[in-house]
Amino acid sequence: MARGTLADTYVAAIQHDLVNLPADATRVGVVRRPTSWFHAAVDENRPELGPPEPLLESMRDREEEMKMQGLCEAGAHNAAWDQVGFEEAYREHLETEADARAALAALDDRLASGESLALVCYENTEKKRCHRTVLREVLEERE
Template identity: 80%
Template sequence: MERGTLADTYVAAIQHDLVELPADATRVGVVRQPTSWFHSAVDENRPELGPPADLLEEMRDAEEEMKMQGLCEEGAHNAAWDRVGFEDAYRAYLEDSSEARDAIATLADRLAAGESLALVCFENTEKKRCHRTILREYLEETTS
Protein backbone atom coordinates (compact mmCIF):
# COMPACT_ATOMS: atom_id res chain seq x y z
CA MET A 1 0.00 0.00 0.00
CA GLU A 2 1.21 3.48 -0.81
CA ARG A 3 1.87 5.87 2.05
CA GLY A 4 -0.59 8.74 2.45
CA THR A 5 0.43 12.34 1.84
CA LEU A 6 0.91 14.92 4.57
CA ALA A 7 0.14 18.63 4.16
CA ASP A 8 -0.58 21.58 6.40
CA THR A 9 -2.62 24.75 6.04
CA TYR A 10 -4.61 27.31 8.01
CA VAL A 11 -8.37 27.40 8.44
CA ALA A 12 -8.99 30.68 6.55
CA ALA A 13 -7.19 29.25 3.51
CA ILE A 14 -9.70 26.38 3.50
CA GLN A 15 -12.69 28.67 4.06
CA HIS A 16 -11.68 31.01 1.23
CA ASP A 17 -10.42 28.37 -1.23
CA LEU A 18 -6.84 29.64 -1.03
CA VAL A 19 -5.30 26.18 -0.77
CA GLU A 20 -5.49 23.02 -2.84
CA LEU A 21 -5.46 19.92 -0.71
CA PRO A 22 -5.75 16.37 -2.01
CA ALA A 23 -9.45 15.67 -2.45
CA ASP A 24 -9.23 12.63 -0.19
CA ALA A 25 -7.19 14.32 2.58
CA THR A 26 -8.62 14.16 6.09
CA ARG A 27 -8.46 17.65 7.60
CA VAL A 28 -7.05 17.25 11.09
CA GLY A 29 -7.28 20.27 13.37
CA VAL A 30 -4.38 20.63 15.78
CA VAL A 31 -5.61 23.37 18.12
CA ARG A 32 -6.19 23.36 21.88
CA GLN A 33 -9.35 25.47 21.88
CA PRO A 34 -11.17 25.31 18.56
CA THR A 35 -14.02 27.68 17.83
CA SER A 36 -17.35 26.44 16.46
CA TRP A 37 -16.47 27.77 13.00
CA PHE A 38 -13.12 25.95 13.14
CA HIS A 39 -14.92 22.63 13.58
CA SER A 40 -16.90 23.24 10.38
CA ALA A 41 -13.64 23.44 8.35
CA VAL A 42 -12.02 20.24 9.66
CA ASP A 43 -12.97 16.59 9.85
CA GLU A 44 -11.59 16.13 13.37
CA ASN A 45 -9.49 17.98 15.94
CA ARG A 46 -6.59 16.65 18.03
CA PRO A 47 -6.23 19.24 20.83
CA GLU A 48 -3.34 17.28 22.37
CA LEU A 49 -1.24 18.34 19.35
CA GLY A 50 -1.81 22.03 19.98
CA PRO A 51 0.92 23.80 21.92
CA PRO A 52 0.57 23.47 25.70
CA ALA A 53 -1.23 26.31 27.46
CA ASP A 54 1.84 27.56 29.34
CA LEU A 55 3.83 27.87 26.10
CA LEU A 56 0.96 29.71 24.41
CA GLU A 57 0.69 32.08 27.37
CA GLU A 58 4.43 32.75 27.38
CA MET A 59 4.25 33.39 23.63
CA ARG A 60 1.27 35.76 24.00
CA ASP A 61 3.00 37.75 26.76
CA ALA A 62 6.21 38.12 24.73
CA GLU A 63 4.21 39.07 21.63
CA GLU A 64 2.34 41.81 23.52
CA GLU A 65 5.63 43.16 24.82
CA MET A 66 7.05 43.24 21.29
CA LYS A 67 3.98 45.12 20.03
CA MET A 68 4.48 47.67 22.80
CA GLN A 69 7.97 48.17 21.43
CA GLY A 70 6.44 49.12 18.09
CA LEU A 71 6.66 45.89 16.08
CA CYS A 72 3.79 45.00 13.73
CA GLU A 73 1.69 41.95 14.52
CA GLU A 74 3.72 39.56 12.34
CA GLY A 75 7.04 41.01 13.49
CA ALA A 76 6.01 40.78 17.14
CA HIS A 77 4.83 37.19 16.66
CA ASN A 78 8.05 36.06 15.03
CA ALA A 79 10.28 37.94 17.50
CA ALA A 80 8.34 36.43 20.42
CA TRP A 81 8.71 32.99 18.81
CA ASP A 82 12.49 33.36 18.92
CA ARG A 83 12.54 34.85 22.42
CA VAL A 84 10.58 32.01 24.03
CA GLY A 85 12.37 29.28 22.05
CA PHE A 86 9.00 28.13 20.74
CA GLU A 87 10.23 25.47 18.30
CA ASP A 88 12.46 23.70 20.81
CA ALA A 89 9.79 23.92 23.53
CA TYR A 90 7.07 22.54 21.24
CA ARG A 91 9.29 19.70 19.99
CA ALA A 92 10.12 18.83 23.62
CA TYR A 93 6.38 18.77 24.37
CA LEU A 94 5.76 16.40 21.44
CA GLU A 95 8.39 14.04 22.82
CA ASP A 96 7.53 14.34 26.52
CA SER A 97 3.72 14.30 26.50
CA SER A 98 2.25 10.80 26.39
CA GLU A 99 -0.98 12.22 24.90
CA ALA A 100 0.93 13.96 22.10
CA ARG A 101 3.04 10.83 21.46
CA ASP A 102 -0.12 8.69 21.25
CA ALA A 103 -1.76 11.15 18.82
CA ILE A 104 1.39 11.25 16.66
CA ALA A 105 1.55 7.45 16.61
CA THR A 106 -2.11 7.32 15.50
CA LEU A 107 -1.49 9.83 12.69
CA ALA A 108 1.68 7.98 11.66
CA ASP A 109 -0.28 4.70 11.47
CA ARG A 110 -2.96 6.37 9.35
CA LEU A 111 -0.33 7.75 6.96
CA ALA A 112 1.33 4.34 6.72
CA ALA A 113 -2.07 2.81 5.91
CA GLY A 114 -2.39 5.18 2.95
CA GLU A 115 -4.60 7.91 4.40
CA SER A 116 -3.73 11.47 3.33
CA LEU A 117 -3.79 14.05 6.10
CA ALA A 118 -3.83 17.85 6.19
CA LEU A 119 -2.91 19.47 9.52
CA VAL A 120 -4.96 22.61 10.17
CA CYS A 121 -4.75 25.47 12.69
CA PHE A 122 -5.48 29.21 12.80
CA GLU A 123 -2.10 30.77 11.88
CA ASN A 124 -1.43 32.09 8.38
CA THR A 125 2.14 30.90 7.83
CA GLU A 126 2.82 33.22 4.92
CA LYS A 127 3.78 35.83 7.52
CA LYS A 128 3.93 34.04 10.88
CA ARG A 129 5.63 30.92 12.14
CA CYS A 130 3.34 28.15 13.35
CA HIS A 131 3.42 24.96 15.41
CA ARG A 132 1.65 22.91 12.72
CA THR A 133 4.64 23.29 10.40
CA ILE A 134 6.88 21.91 13.16
CA LEU A 135 4.35 19.13 13.72
CA ARG A 136 4.32 18.25 10.00
CA GLU A 137 8.15 18.16 9.94
CA TYR A 138 8.17 16.08 13.13
CA LEU A 139 5.73 13.58 11.63
CA GLU A 140 7.79 13.40 8.44
CA GLU A 141 11.00 12.82 10.46
CA THR A 142 9.47 10.11 12.65
CA THR A 143 7.64 8.25 9.90
CA SER A 144 10.14 8.23 7.04
Protein backbone atom coordinates in the same frame (compact mmCIF):
# COMPACT_ATOMS: atom_id res chain seq x y z
CA MET B 1 1.30 0.36 0.25
CA ALA B 2 2.42 3.91 -0.40
CA ARG B 3 2.56 6.35 2.47
CA GLY B 4 -0.23 8.93 2.45
CA THR B 5 0.48 12.55 1.63
CA LEU B 6 0.88 15.18 4.32
CA ALA B 7 -0.17 18.79 3.87
CA ASP B 8 -0.86 21.70 6.19
CA THR B 9 -2.91 24.88 6.03
CA TYR B 10 -4.89 27.34 8.11
CA VAL B 11 -8.64 27.38 8.62
CA ALA B 12 -9.34 30.68 6.81
CA ALA B 13 -7.62 29.31 3.70
CA ILE B 14 -10.09 26.41 3.72
CA GLN B 15 -13.08 28.66 4.39
CA HIS B 16 -12.18 31.04 1.54
CA ASP B 17 -10.94 28.43 -0.97
CA LEU B 18 -7.38 29.76 -0.85
CA VAL B 19 -5.77 26.33 -0.63
CA ASN B 20 -5.82 23.31 -2.89
CA LEU B 21 -5.69 20.25 -0.64
CA PRO B 22 -5.72 16.70 -1.98
CA ALA B 23 -9.38 15.71 -2.41
CA ASP B 24 -8.94 12.60 -0.27
CA ALA B 25 -7.06 14.30 2.57
CA THR B 26 -8.58 14.07 6.04
CA ARG B 27 -8.52 17.57 7.56
CA VAL B 28 -7.09 17.18 11.05
CA GLY B 29 -7.35 20.18 13.33
CA VAL B 30 -4.45 20.54 15.76
CA VAL B 31 -5.72 23.28 18.07
CA ARG B 32 -6.24 23.24 21.80
CA ARG B 33 -9.43 25.31 21.79
CA PRO B 34 -11.41 24.91 18.58
CA THR B 35 -14.40 27.13 17.87
CA SER B 36 -17.62 25.86 16.27
CA TRP B 37 -16.63 27.41 12.95
CA PHE B 38 -13.24 25.69 13.19
CA HIS B 39 -14.97 22.33 13.72
CA ALA B 40 -17.06 23.02 10.61
CA ALA B 41 -13.90 23.28 8.46
CA VAL B 42 -12.14 20.11 9.66
CA ASP B 43 -13.00 16.42 9.82
CA GLU B 44 -11.60 16.00 13.35
CA ASN B 45 -9.51 17.86 15.91
CA ARG B 46 -6.62 16.55 18.01
CA PRO B 47 -6.30 19.14 20.84
CA GLU B 48 -3.42 17.21 22.42
CA LEU B 49 -1.30 18.24 19.41
CA GLY B 50 -1.91 21.92 20.07
CA PRO B 51 0.83 23.74 21.96
CA PRO B 52 0.52 23.51 25.76
CA GLU B 53 -1.30 26.44 27.34
CA PRO B 54 1.71 27.77 29.33
CA LEU B 55 3.76 27.93 26.11
CA LEU B 56 0.95 29.75 24.30
CA GLU B 57 0.64 32.21 27.19
CA SER B 58 4.36 32.98 27.27
CA MET B 59 4.29 33.42 23.51
CA ARG B 60 1.32 35.83 23.67
CA ASP B 61 2.87 37.82 26.52
CA ARG B 62 6.20 38.18 24.73
CA GLU B 63 4.47 39.03 21.45
CA GLU B 64 2.55 41.85 23.16
CA GLU B 65 5.81 43.20 24.62
CA MET B 66 7.37 43.17 21.16
CA LYS B 67 4.38 45.04 19.68
CA MET B 68 4.73 47.66 22.42
CA GLN B 69 8.32 48.10 21.26
CA GLY B 70 7.03 48.98 17.80
CA LEU B 71 7.26 45.72 15.88
CA CYS B 72 4.49 44.85 13.44
CA GLU B 73 2.24 41.88 14.25
CA ALA B 74 4.19 39.33 12.20
CA GLY B 75 7.54 40.70 13.33
CA ALA B 76 6.47 40.60 16.98
CA HIS B 77 5.12 37.07 16.56
CA ASN B 78 8.32 35.73 14.99
CA ALA B 79 10.60 37.54 17.44
CA ALA B 80 8.57 36.15 20.36
CA TRP B 81 8.77 32.66 18.79
CA ASP B 82 12.56 32.86 18.91
CA GLN B 83 12.77 34.43 22.36
CA VAL B 84 10.56 31.86 24.10
CA GLY B 85 12.19 28.96 22.24
CA PHE B 86 8.80 27.94 20.89
CA GLU B 87 9.88 25.29 18.41
CA GLU B 88 12.12 23.50 20.90
CA ALA B 89 9.48 23.63 23.64
CA TYR B 90 6.77 22.35 21.28
CA ARG B 91 8.97 19.50 20.04
CA GLU B 92 9.66 18.60 23.68
CA HIS B 93 5.91 18.58 24.35
CA LEU B 94 5.41 16.15 21.45
CA GLU B 95 8.16 13.87 22.77
CA THR B 96 7.32 13.89 26.48
CA GLU B 97 3.55 14.36 26.87
CA ALA B 98 1.84 10.95 26.74
CA ASP B 99 -1.35 12.18 25.02
CA ALA B 100 0.66 14.09 22.40
CA ARG B 101 2.94 11.09 21.79
CA ALA B 102 -0.08 8.82 21.32
CA ALA B 103 -1.81 11.25 18.95
CA LEU B 104 1.41 11.69 16.96
CA ALA B 105 1.86 7.92 16.68
CA ALA B 106 -1.77 7.55 15.55
CA LEU B 107 -1.29 10.12 12.77
CA ASP B 108 1.96 8.45 11.74
CA ASP B 109 0.17 5.07 11.56
CA ARG B 110 -2.57 6.57 9.43
CA LEU B 111 -0.02 8.04 7.03
CA ALA B 112 1.84 4.71 6.90
CA SER B 113 -1.43 2.95 6.00
CA GLY B 114 -1.85 5.27 3.00
CA GLU B 115 -4.26 7.86 4.40
CA SER B 116 -3.61 11.44 3.30
CA LEU B 117 -3.77 14.09 6.02
CA ALA B 118 -3.94 17.88 6.09
CA LEU B 119 -2.99 19.52 9.40
CA VAL B 120 -5.09 22.60 10.16
CA CYS B 121 -4.85 25.40 12.73
CA TYR B 122 -5.63 29.13 12.91
CA GLU B 123 -2.31 30.73 11.97
CA ASN B 124 -1.67 32.04 8.47
CA THR B 125 1.95 31.05 7.91
CA GLU B 126 2.72 33.37 5.01
CA LYS B 127 4.44 35.71 7.46
CA LYS B 128 4.21 33.98 10.85
CA ARG B 129 5.72 30.80 12.24
CA CYS B 130 3.33 28.13 13.47
CA HIS B 131 3.32 24.90 15.50
CA ARG B 132 1.49 23.20 12.62
CA THR B 133 4.56 23.38 10.39
CA VAL B 134 6.73 22.00 13.21
CA LEU B 135 4.25 19.16 13.65
CA ARG B 136 4.41 18.45 9.93
CA GLU B 137 8.22 18.35 10.08
CA VAL B 138 8.08 15.94 13.03
CA LEU B 139 5.76 13.62 11.11
CA GLU B 140 7.97 13.83 8.01
CA GLU B 141 11.03 12.97 10.12
CA ARG B 142 9.26 9.76 11.23
CA GLU B 143 8.99 8.37 7.68
